[in-house]
Structures are given as structure tokens and as C-alpha cells.
């Protein structure tokens with residue numbers, strides 16, 4: 582998959598509506614919101630990296646790519662569900678979701694190296710998520726979109742990992758500090774962002790539009806839709822990527838144990854949520 586793809590590289594005319602299932606569609610709508618919301622992260626990271634012009638340049642390019650992920654997924658969702666309108670759904674998402682550190686402009690993880698570990702965690706998650714969709718969806722257009730996005734997410738990971746390597750010698754985060762940032766960012770995956778995106782895209786925009794937001798329900802419903810895409814190889818890769826900036830190699834015993842544990846955990850969650858294979 583090449584760098585710098587555009588929406589014109591997607592074979593939209595091969596869209597196969599009979600291969601779309603509702604659960605995938607709902608997960609894609611929610612993901613489109615979060616991807617399209619990259620401008621806030623760009624502004625935030627620009628403040629964190631003030632003075633490092635080369636990094637700011639890379640962050641802007643990164644933001645353009647994330648926004649394009651949102652645009653591609655939104656267009657696919659509108660094709661798959663002609664009643665769906667991305668713009669008003671996105672406006673609802675913006676209205677209801679604004680994390681505190683975007684407003685304050687303070688570095689949420691106390692430094693550039695820590696910030697980069699957190700970004701590595703996010704890109705590990707997105708790269709494995711889109712790899713899973715690419716490998717599992719039977720719908721040919723979504724497959725191509727997910728392949729392009731996954732390739733971008735792996736590159737994003739490298740960008741942030743290299744920035745981590747650049748700043749770590751100055752900031753010298755200890756092993757425990759690095760581990761704390763990684764675990765903290767993983768825990769945030771359970772916060773409002775995805776749950777609220779799911780709400781704005783699927784509940785507030787649907788026939789149940791009067792229903793109030795409930796984080797636990799939305800988080801559960803979102804997870805139920807996405808867990809089916811993960812296979813052991815996706816989880817293993819994500820764990821290796823997350824633990825690398827913490828200082829644990831792919832071959833280390835801890836990494837291998839963590840990857841097995843996470844796989845069990847995801848399977849158990851999937852079972853309890855009644856997630857079915859795609």
C-alpha cells in the first residue's frame with residue numbers, strides 16, 4: 582500500500598452491498614468520527630512540540646492522513662447506508678466530546694517522550710484494528726480502505742516511535758514511568774471517545790435519537806462490534822508494538838506472556854458480549 586493515497590485510489594465501483602453486515606457498518610461509522618476528529622490532536626501536539634519545526638511538520642501531515650481515514654470510512658458508510666449522513670453525526674460527536682487536555686493545552690503525559698509512548702499505544706491499536714478489518718471483512722471496498730489505513734497507521738507508529746527515541750535521552754523516563762504511560766493510555770481506550778463516537782454515529786443519528794448517552798452501554802456495544810475482527814496475530818503484533826517503547830523486546834518473556842493474556846482477555850470479553858466472528 583503506497584504512501585499518500587487519495588480517495589480516488591479506492592475502487593468504489595466494486596462496492597458489494599450484500600456483503601455488508603450491520604455490525605461492521607456501525608463500527609465503521611464510529612471509527613470514522615474519531616479519525617475525522619484529528620485536527621484537535623494536531624493542535625494539541627503542536628503545543629506539546631512547540632519549537633521542533635520538523636516534528637510539527639510531521640504532525641500536520643499525520644493529521645491530514647487521519648482526517649482522510651475519516652473521510653474514506655465516512656464515504657463507505659454513506660454508501661452502505663444511504664440514510665446515514667456523516668456531517669450531522671460528526672457535529673453531534675464534536676458537541677458531546679471534548680477531552681480536558683485539548684482545552685487546557687497542557688501535555689497530558691508530562692513530556693514529549695511520554696506523549697510519544699501514548700501515541701504509539703494508539704497507533705498500535707489502530708494498526709491492528711484496521712489490519713483485522715482488512716483480513717476479515719468480505720466487502721471488497723472496505724477491504725481496500727482498511728488496507729490503506731492499516732499501512733498508514735504502521736507508518737504513524739514509526740513516526741512517533743522515532744520521536745520517542747529522539748526525546749527519551751533528554752527526558753529519561755524510567756521503565757516504570759514508561760510502563761505507566763502505556764498502561765494509562767490503554768485504560769483510556771475505555772473512556773468516552775469511542776463510546777461517544779458510537780453514540781453519535783448510531784444512536785443519536787438513528788431512529789432511537791432521543792435516547793440519552795450511556796457510556797457503559799455504548800462502550801459495550803462498540804466493543805461487541807469490533808472484537809470479532811481481532812485474530813491472535815493482530816493482538817500479538819499490537820502488544821509487541823505497545824511494549825517496544827516501554828523497553829521490552831518482542832522476544833522477551835513478558836511480551837509473549839502479555840500477548841497471550843490479552844488474547845485470552847479479548848476472547849473472554851467477546852464471549853461475554855456475544856461477539857460473533859465476522
Ligand SMILES: [Fe+2]
Pocket residue numbers: 616646647650707730734
Ligand atoms: Fe487513522
Ligand SMILES: [Fe+2]
Pocket residue numbers: 647704707733734737
Ligand atoms: Fe494513525
